[in-house]
Structures are given as C-alpha cells and as structure tokens.
Amino acid sequence: MKKIINLNKKSSIILYPLPPYNFDATIHKPSHFPSSDNKWEKGNYWISMLWKGTCLGLKLENKGTIAKPKVRVTIHSLKILSKRFKQSLISEIEWRFNLKSDISEFDKRFKKDKTFSPLFKKWRGMKPVAANSLYESLVIYIVLQNATVKRTYSMLESLFNRFGEKIKFDNKILSTFWDPKDINKVPEQTLRDLKLGYRAKFLKRISEQFDKKEIDKFKMREMDKETLKKEALKLYGIGPASVEYLLFEDFYHYDALETIPPWEQKIMSKLLFNKKLVPVGKILSFFRDNYKNWEKLTFHYIWEDIFWKRKNQYVPWLEKEIRL
DNA sequence: CATCAGGGCCCTG
DNA sequence: CAGGGCCCTGAT
Numbered sequence: 001m002k003k004i005i006n007l008n009k010k011s012s013i014i015l016y017p018l019p020p021y022n023f024d025a026t027i028h029k030p031s032h033f034p035s036s037d038n039k040w041e042k043g044n045y046w047i048s049m050l051w052k053g054t055c056l057g058l059k060l061e062n063k064g065t066i067a068k069p070k071v072r073v074t075i076h077s078l079k080i081l082s083k084r085f086k087q088s089l090i091s092e093i094e095w096r097f098n099l100k101s102d103i104s105e106f107d108k109r110f111k112k113d114k115t116f117s118p119l120f121k122k123w124r125g126m127k128p129v130a131a132n133s134l135y136e137s138l139v140i141y142i143v144l145q146n147a148t149v150k151r152t153y154s155m156l157e158s159l160f161n162r163f164g165e166k167i168k169f170d171n172k173i174l175s176t177f178w179d180p181k182d183i184n185k186v187p188e189q190t191l192r193d194l195k196l197g198y199r200a201k202f203l204k205r206i207s208e209q210f211d212k213k214e215i216d217k218f219k220m221r222e223m224d225k226e227t228l229k230k231e232a233l234k235l236y237g238i239g240p241a242s243v244e245y246l247l248f249e250d251f252y253h254y255d256a257l258e259t260i261p262p263w264e265q266k267i268m269s270k271l272l273f274n275k276k277l278v279p280v281g282k283i284l285s286f287f288r289d290n291y292k293n294w295e296k297l298t299f300h301y302i303w304e305d306i307f308w309k310r311k312n313q314y315v316p317w318l319e320k321e322i323r324l
Numbered sequence: 325c326a327t328c329a330g331g332g333c334c335c336t337g
Numbered sequence: 338c339a340g341g342g343c344c345c346t347g348a349t
Contacts, residue, residue: 145332197344239333263331
C-alpha cells in the first residue's frame, strides 16, 4: 500500500465560462466508465491533475447558472505555487473544462428543433470535456479497446495502483496518473502482468512518444480537423475508433462524426428509429442532413441523455447493449 | 468443457 | 484493401 499524499496548501479562483455552460452536464458524463482519479456530485467535482510535473488536486464548484455561469476552482497542492505556474495552470483548466468554446450558434439554431428541442433544452449548455490531459485520454482510449467495461476499469485501476499516487484533499482520496517516462522505462512484461494484453505495446509506444516530447498538444489544438485527424492516426495504437473520440472529446470538434462503433450503433438505432439495427450510413446521414456542423454535439446530447436517465431508472433494452 | 466474437489496431500479403 | 492475430472475458 502506497502512502497517501496530503495536499495541504490551497488557493482559489473564480472563472467565468462562456454561456451557455451547463456545469454538471459538461463535467460529468454518465456514459463514461468510473475512474478513481475523479469524483462528481451535483455542483461539485474533484479531480487529480499533473501539471508540469506537479501533482495537484482540483475542486470545481458551480457558483452560477447556465446563462450566467461561474465556477470556483480550488487548487490543492503540496507546496505553495508560483504566480507564473498558476497562470499557465489556469489557462489549461479553462481548456480542459471547455470554458471558452462557443456553442451559442448551436443553442440558437436548434431551439425550435421539431424532434429534439425538449432534449436540447434540458441539457442546454452541455459541452464535451477533456478533464484529462491528452496523454491520459490516450491511455483511456487504449484500455477501452476490445474490452468490457469491467475489464477496462480494472486495467486502468491496475495502472493507477502500479504507476500513480494516491492524493488526499478536501476529504477525498483520488488516484493520479503518472509521468509517461515511468511507463517508458519499464519492460512491456510489467504491463502485461497488469493484464493489458496486446495493449501493453501500444501504451509503451505512446508513453515513449510523450516522454520524448514528440507530441505537441498545443499545436494540435490549433490544427483543423483533417490535419489533426491525420496527426492523431500516427500515434501507435490509435486508429479510427479512438480518433473519433479524440476529435470531439479532447479537441472539441463539434462536427466530428464519421464512424459509429457497434454498440453505439445499436443504441442510436433504437433512440432515433426505434429499430434494432439501422446501418451506420443511415445514422450518419441523419445527423448530417439535420444538424450540419454540429453533428457530434447533437449525437452527444442524445447519447448522454439516455445515460442520465439510466442513473435514475432501469432501462432494460439499454442495459443489454452495455457490455458490463 | 470448448469455442468464439468483441466498445480495435497493426501488419502482412 | 482484406483478413489474421492478439490478451482476456463472457456468451453459447
């Protein structure tokens, strides 16, 4: 059992997201599998973060409304942080929690949508969130591949326990990720022992690329969608399915809807057409024809809505499609 | 018990 | 560009 690190120093700042901003629906995604690096309760969110080699604990509190959003961020750390460090950290936090991207056009354009206006209204101000760093997201995409939820969860938790730390702040104990070099320096077999299977090689290669600073996430944030896509596909172990998540969830391309994995296809078939299985092409053109430029964001609203429902009530047909 | 596909990806031919 | 192989797990 590793020692728990107490983060005793803290400082707070108020941030103002661009409206509309739905705090809970943006920060918490019920469709995602649970992971011990973060915790959500209505209006509050805790997550561990590594920034420039420093281990931090963030607490975010909702202090505003969708139309007048306001978020209080408390940064917990072991040592007092310099002003310079905090400045870079705050702009990173603004990116990660998607405080500044503009979805007001989407908001206006589909207000009167004949099919989904109630749903758009219900989740007004919901955006994708890249609460994890790019490296951490890639780790998650790798453990998602060809695995059930349970297996994905256990692979990630094994990695946390082997390579990460446990931190305590605001009465929460959370896992942290690790520096890519920690994985780059261990043999592949260490990862295989954690039951990563063939993904071990992917994780090692990606960790190596990050350790050698071959990937510039800031540059990637500036790229147009097609360039970014090509760039991301160069990452070893990252293919079309992972890139599909990456473009939307990590780089906020709201129109990035090109492929739909089988289980999502089944669920969307039911939700959109009330059928068992509709061809992917038909689902794609439904979004393209009706929600141009906002295809994936629209998909996201429909998608998360059913998973929010699942939190409060049992949805038998959905349960069957989730490989737990 | 064995067999097999899978919420992919890489590599080979 | 099609298809085999890969770690494991759960379904049959």
